[in-house]
Amino acid sequence: MREAMTIRFAVFVDEQGVPENEEIDAHDRTDAAALHALAYDGTLPVATGRFFLRRDDAAQIGRMAVMPDARGSGVGRVVLDALMAEARARGIARAVLFAQTHALAFYERAGFTAYGEPFLDAGIAHVAMERAL
Numbered sequence: 001m002r003e004a005m006t007i008r009f010a011v012f013v014d015e016q017g018v019p020e021n022e023e024i025d026a027h028d029r030t031d032a033a034a035l036h037a038l039a040y041d042g043t044l045p046v047a048t049g050r051f052f053l054r055r056d057d058a059a060q061i062g063r064m065a066v067m068p069d070a071r072g073s074g075v076g077r078v079v080l081d082a083l084m085a086e087a088r089a090r091g092i093a094r095a096v097l098f099a100q101t102h103a104l105a106f107y108e109r110a111g112f113t114a115y116g117e118p119f120l121d122a123g124i125a126h127v128a129m130e131r132a133l
Contacts, residue, residue: 001028003045004036004063011065018122027052036063037082039075046070049079051087054096059087059133061097080110088133095133101125 005024012018027034027050034052038045049064061083066076084095099107101118104127108114112129119126 001036003038004048004050007038007045007048007065007067008063010067012063012122015068016122016124018124022122035083035086037079037086039079039082041070041073041075046073047075047079049076049083051083051095053092057092058094058096058130059083059090059092061087061095064097064103076106077110080107084110084133093133094130096128096130098126099129101127104129 005028008023009020012023013020031052034050036050037048039047045067047064047066047070049061051059051061054060061080064076064080066079087095095112097107097112098121099112099114104114107129110131112131114127114129116128119128
């Protein structure tokens with residue numbers, strides 16, 4: 001968890017200006033069923049993401065972050081695919097996420113479809129997306 005937080009703070013707090021108190025939430029603190037994933041380049045952690053089960057039984061994927069030097073390498077897709085595979089293995093049939101608008105194409109390539117109107121979260125434009133697992 002420490003390594004995941006290091007990546008998330010570097011990307012979301014330091015790079016994007018998300019307030020620290022908004023970056024850590026109940027799914028980090030107390031949700032034992034939430035799954036946190038890490039990807040490494042050798043021994044260096046370079047990407048992370050997580051999912052938790054929503055009340056509507058969908059997997060809510062989020063906190064996807066890739067260190068700047070690893071962007072474009074495909075490691076973000078590896079993390080996303082691993083999260084979706086684990087959700088499927090747990091019998092979850094649908095995944096949802098709130099994508100930063102600049103990452104929309106990344107999630108579309110993974111089979112997600114946008115729905116609804118864009119919205120701000122932590123001052124950053126996002127759009128809701130979903131896909132069947």
